Amino acid sequence: MEAAAGLQEAAPVTLKFDFNPKLGIDNPVLSLAEDHGPSDVWLCRERPRFCLLSKEEGGSFGFHLQQELGRASHVVCRVEPGTSAQRQGLREGDRILGVNNHTVEHEALEVVARRIRASGPRVLLAVVAGQAHDTARARQGDGALLCPTLGPGVRPRLCHIVRDEGGFGFSVTHEHQGSFWLVLSPGGAAERAGVPPGARLLEVNGLSVEQLTHSQLSRRLWQSGEQVTLLVAGPEVEEQCRQLGMPLAAPLAEGWALPTGPRCLHLEKGPQGFGFLLREEKGLGGRLGQFLWEVDPGLPADKAGMQAGDRLVAVAGESVEELGHEETVSRIRAQGSRVALTVVDPEADRFFRMVRLSPLLFLESAEAPASPQSTRSAFGAETEDPPGEDTTLPPAPRGSRQCCLYPGPGGGYGFRLSYVASGPRLSISQVMPGGSADRAGLQRGDEILEVNGRPVDGEQDVDRLHQLAEAEPPLCLKLGARSPRGWSGL
Template sequence: MEAAAAGLQEAAPVALKFEFNPKLGIDNPVLSLAEDRGPSDVWLCPERPRFCLLSKEEGGSFGFHLQQELGGARHVVCRVEPGTSAQRQGLREGDRILGVNRHAVEQEALEAVARLIRASGPRVLLAVVAGPALDTARAQQGDGALLCPTLGPGVRPRLCHIVRDEGGFGFSVTHEHQGSFWLVLSPGGAAERAGVPPGARLLEVNGVGVETLTHSQLSRRLWQSGEQVTLLVAAPEVEEQCRQRGMPLAAPLAEGWALPTRPRCLHLEKGPQGFGFLLREEKGLGGHLGQFLWEVDPGLPADKAGMQAGDRLVAVAGESVEGLGHEETVSRIRAQGSRVALTVVDPKADRFFRMVRLSPLLFLESAEAPASPQSTRSASGAETEDPPGADTALPRAPRGSRQCCLYPGPGGGYGFRLSYVASGPRLSISQVTPGGSAARAGLQQGDEILEVNGRPVDGEDDVDRLHQLAEAEPPLCLKLGARSPRGWSGL
């Protein structure tokens, strides 16, 4: 395929295509850049990344083609489809993609960038810069400098689910003009308990932007929400951070607070007869095709891992399968071998994330630790379709154990430290970084590590092995024992 912009003659062929049907809706205005840009606007501040929030509807895509330059890690937009979200939001041929949502991707492989875009679902925020400007910035700052601004944990917009109580939703609304709203919280009210920060700016109500609403229209939407409402909000410090970085207050950057439901990551290990479930392609919410899990055999690994009949499969081994056909999805599951990680949503979660127009995979990292043995845990057993294998069942998990799956944070770490003691629990959590991946997954100081990615922990060598796993492909899955009342000395 020929290059789409000058200077890209040596670029690799287009590896991925993202399309968008212009007949399907428009972008959410509150999360978009104010207006489409003219061609000359791209060069007003060429050394600073531009942010393009792209939207798509079910079955569509974003409207651009992406390729990677030979001999480099630069991800080049080689074609933008006319009339699409990509064109309306200012994406240009020759732009280099520096960030996807909250991830800097300048040093990532093309496939990794594609996975992040697919996992973003209906909306994705791209940080881009024109090719010549990137070359100039690299010459000034060096190839190792990262040019993509990011927001750290705790300094992002929040997606907060509020359940009405006897005091209502627990907030009132102030405004300066149409589309600009701030929340005043009632002390101890429902909104405060749901994580809405003081003085928060209101961005969305149930997945719909408020930028074009009058105060009366907003009041009507809140009243129509009934007994619960989901708000996208930004604290004053988040607004300031985004302003300084030139970033929009975009929903794909959001952290989930008190959400009514979450995606579930199920870890299965095949036994002599397989996994114990059937996968079917059928129409789900809104008549859209998806891959659904059915005929979960009682007592077999899928059942033990917490799979429920009617769950929809959204990812295999952390990679989105949204939009894939049945045969390709099955192939990806089988390619994982005897151990597979499946990310699923039940019908309630499916309805929620479709309402807010965000992928459940954006909230997998911050998923809370399971509250019961049925939530997320490893299992072994059988699947009705596969031939018998040589695998055997793992020992039953100790009473009170739980499974936590971690994904690295923005700095690449998981946010915890280990300690090893020759007697008693040998490997335990000595420190958990507040707000980090480990803290959000429910790890606590003193937790004993029983298994790492399905392998039992039984010796001093496991410390080195766990540090090596920190550099492996995520997620890092730990089986944890109950907290020990004793403290442990760090290594």
């Protein structure tokens, strides 16, 4: 009764996550298999349990959340019957400790709600029962309860594979229905796409393989055509998740060699405004969305890399996919003269809809190397000696554009530099697919005119640019036209 009274006195902010009852049964392969052994890190009653929730288009997860008065803990105050939340074992009084791979116990309620909304159609919650939470809090004081998270590089991978002359570059072994492992062909397409050796296969193009037979899986792979996107987990990831009691859930995945991704555009209003039109209309699957049109050449939106037909998914990092037109416009106006917009083009929209994951989960994905053996870096620089013929580059054109980059979890911006001594010019010589630079629209041959507002004009700027890469982000570049000369690979 005291716990119930405590809930009634909680802060009045209540967030509702409704649910479309047409949703089918949630994927059992991604559900937590309880395994309470003597080597568990947490006592059974205080060990977080995991609920993987999913929703259909236009629906939500089926629970209400509020914050306790005078405390940072987030309480599930109601669970709708027949919803994903109920089927996955979420209960009234549960405290939410983690959202996907983030510990949230001491975050504000608005931040927690933002993380849940930004997760898209699937979210993984780490929760603990209210009584166990209070017992642990009384014993530990105000310190955060232990909530398991996976470190960088030890997470399931979403890998996009393009078929070559050797096929997809893997074969499949299995023990029984739904349990599949991949055997890689050395140097094949799968290995180049980042699939780790001995990986367990979890999903194909966003659909679970847990209920498939080997022949059904083979048919699904064949039907994928020339490209396929796999959710996989290497042996070390499987083992760590088993020890932590975590499911191999898709919202935990990091992207490797993805064909496309979200782009974060940083706009500063000019005398003629931002230079684009926001319009609500039906997009993929007939769902309403906020689309960007009439991008005026030369104005801030165009310089930031906005393309007509982009769909707006977030303003200042906060998802707007569930908002109507007027509320989205209000969010943009509230940012003042500087605004950060996260957008996806039609190709990216189709891709993330297929894999049933929010593009916001991959906004800061670490840059994937070209192969598992290659090194991952922020960016590199190379100096080229001028050949015997005329190598003087033409002056940068008047039409330039601004681009602000944020590093991924691995610390990289995802591009390499080339310096031509006779220019002098700094140019982009390589852009890592799916990296921060790629998502911001940088391309090979782009000339760098300014870095964080300071002009660059010589070889000494290579070292200065490396130093700036280690400073507080963002890294803001002013880019000229692309050089007419190509650059050799590194």
